[in-house]
Amino acid sequence: MMMASSTIDPREAQHFGAMAKDWWDPKGSSAMLHKLNPVRLGYIRAAVDLHWDGDDTSFTPLAGKTALDVGCGAGLLCEPLARLGAAVTGIDAAAENIAVAQAHAAQAGLAIDYRAVGVEAMTGRFDLVTSLEVIEHVADPAGFVRGLAESLADGGLLVLSTPNRTPLSRLALITLAEGTGRIPRGTHDWDKFLTPEDLTDLLERAGLTVTDVQGLGFSPATGFVLSGSTQLDYFVTAKRV
Ligand SMILES: C[S@@+](CC[C@H](N)C(=O)[O-])C[C@H]1O[C@@H](n2cnc3c(N)ncnc32)[C@H](O)[C@@H]1O
Ligand SMILES: [Mg+2]
Known part of the structure; x- marks a missing residue:
């Protein structure tokens, strides 16, 4: 049997682990993720x-x-998923994030199973698999997508989001957001961004079918909104063929 290689880039784990302490502060280093949540x-x-x-x-x-x-950070998505009734497991590359996630869920009275592992270390299968704003940070996107697919139960649903690889995403996320410190500097490597076509291709090669692609847009007036344009960032849903 072939050993699954890690999808975790240690520099990424270190970068995000350093943000753990103020992850739940809506004005802290993960402010952008708080704004994305609704x-x-x-x-x-x-x-x-x-x-x-x-x-x-x-x-x-x-x-x-x-x-x-997958790539749950300190649990901004896991907690609402648990409130919606799911039995939630959250995994992240950074142990610091998992520690903060565990403490926060305990305070909120939510039973969430948090683990500091990569997706390749998971054995069970889940009805819903989510991984939002993560794949642009992994070491091996194809292996990562295979890991997501292997964690998806038959009849299950996979939801991903990630920035597109466009001039707009470079301007908005790197030049502007990182340039002004709104997103911590060095968070993104534009060359690692995937287009919807790139991601669809990876999902299909992992045996999944894409059932929806939807843009995530931003305007100063409305904040983040679902959009017909995938130029900035986008969601993809997929299921097993
Ligand atoms: C931009 S944050 C997104 C956090 C969360 N998904 C959210 O949207 O609120 C990216 C997270 O992915 C984690 N991460 C990066 N590479 C990973 C990998 N290969 N496997 C699991 N988690 C990873 C980081 O530690 C970080 O917490
Ligand atoms: Mg990102």
Whole structure:
């Protein structure tokens, strides 16, 4: 049997681990992720209701479902997924993030299974697999996507988000956001960004079918919104063929 190589780039784990302490501060180093949370929860909720033909008025559409959030940071997505009823596992490359995530969930009274491992170390299969704003930071995107696919139960749903590789994403995320310190400097390597076509190709090679691609846009007036344009950042949902 071939050993799965790690998808974790140690420099990335160190970079994000150093941000752990103020991860839950809406004005801290992860402020951008806090701002993203409402729109992406809306996207995930709609994808979940569509995939499982759910009741969009239910408070717990994920009751009875298992969820794996890969690259969970200190748990900004895991906690709402748990409140929506899922039995949540969150994994991250940075042990510091996992420690903060565990402490925060305990305070909130949420039972979330947090582990400092890469996706290649997971053995179980999950109904919902999410990985938001992570793949642009991994060492081996193809291996990472294979790991996500292997963690997805038959009949399951995978949701990803990531910046596109465009002049706009370079300007907005690196020149402006990192240039002004709104996102910590050195967070992104534009050359590692994937286009929707690149990501679709990786997902298909891992045996999945893409069922939706939706842009995530930003304007000073509205903040982050779902958008017809994928130029800045985008969501992808996929399922097993
Ligand atoms: C930009 S943050 C996104 C955090 C979270 N998904 C969110 O959107 O709120 C990227 C996270 O991915 C983690 N990470 C980077 N490479 C990873 C890998 N190969 N496997 C698991 N986590 C990884 C980092 O430690 C960091 O916490
Ligand atoms: Mg990023």
